[in-house]
Amino acid sequence: MVTSVLSSEQLSAIHQLLDRIAERQRSDFGNIISDVKPDGTLITACDRWSDAELVKGLASIAPGEGVLSEEGSQRVPQSRAYWVVDPLDGTTNFATDIPVWAISVARFVDGRPSEVFLDVPALGQRFVALRGRGVMRNEQSLTTATRQHVNSACVSLCSRSIRVLQRKPNQPFPGKIRLFGVASLNLVSVAMGQTIAALEATPKIWDLAAAWLVLDELGCPIRWLDIDPAELSPGQDLSQTSFPMLAASSWSELARFLPWGEALLQP
Template identity: 55%
Template sequence: MNQESANPLDNLQLISINEMIDSVAGRQLKDFGKVNTEIKPDGTLITNCDRWSDQFIINGISEITNNQEGILSEEGSKILPTTNAFWVVDPLDGTTNFAAGIPHWGISIARFRDGEPETAFLDIPVLKKRILAIRGKGVWINGQSIKSKRNLHSQSQCVSLCSRSINILQKKPHERFPGKIRLLGVSSLNMSSVALGQTFGALEASPKIWDIAAAWLILTELNCIIKWLDINPKNVKPGEDLSSRNFPLVTAISSDHLEQLIPWSNILMEYIYPQINLNL
């Protein structure tokens, strides 16, 4: 791969990506709640809008990067690209909500360099909210910069759980959970809610790389803490098939808040991944 393709994205490329996301968000809003679903082999849902969005984004990225950067997507290739710079795409995170007419879903796109996300886009079409994160430069919502300490001033008492992690409550029926539970049904929105101060923490039991790619950078740029409960995604190898690889995690706005959730993350891992020897 030539050196130019491994440079940070320039302003023209950023504009092109935003225009691409505008087109995808527009199509999704038209189809919202009006599409039929199918069940994929892994048991998750898919719609024709997922497929269209995925292909449109892949084509757009390929054009913007002159086919020089690999792409991993939920509905396409799930092999980690071997190029130094590559993209991870979830064209419609929250298909179940989308198909059911529940207004919580997102478009998640992240460009990686040297194994970590460098630029991330998370669009929430119904809310007309687009989050952009650039490594070392910060986070913007609809073009307005967010200060890195904003999330720490949150007085939220809420914690986001995924549908699988809710089972931890059955393991400690007589112990009070340290927050008010929220389930959005969308991994990227669960995680980004911590970065935006809407919740003080989140537990994700079985997210895939495309679920976490954009939110990962948003969290780190806003000084949130992510504790990977199994493998750190920075350690996966180029050419690895990530279709079945989960990246369980707990994230929080501070180390003190993280400590409140660690005992519950231990239960989560013991319940779902009993074969893993935890040292948390």
């Protein structure tokens, strides 16, 4: 029987699972050889191991709930509750000895994220968001006020969204550009107040799943520029589906950057 929320025992088990995977990733960092996937992105043995461990661990923690993973099945599970996993978000950073990557684990119930975990192994940080119950970083609560204390003029772009600069050559971009190389952390940077907006051109569901709930819980508006991920269908193949999106620290910032988001989709 699927429960709407996870029990405290299940939450604790997920933390233990993430601890074990994060420890292995830190151990492998700097000592890994990567391969190239058909889409041109990198993958390592650590990606594959982490994916297998997450799928096995989640099946034990929440029996009967399917798993959609970047390195495994990329179809929306048939179960009412299911997991969306990116075992190593930022593989290029990881494989080239840049110490910024993340483990992204999100549980969806009725098509929307319900409990999410975003671990940053190299920085020793873990974000946990529970729908309607807020966000914590390393067991410390985050709030809208926390974000507003940071005075940032930075905007996060991904490597593909940076092409908007060519779409508006006669207009200066209204912010200092930052590229973290990790989609989930690009988006969470808005919720943290490190950036005032983030524009992602081609994020997959596993890139945005955990960050989506963090942004929601901290009052950061999101504009889906094409497909709304809340409208997925059981069995749908998401291997080639992207969800271009703009996230901002406020509705006024969203309006200010929306023309740049819309320019991203121009042919």
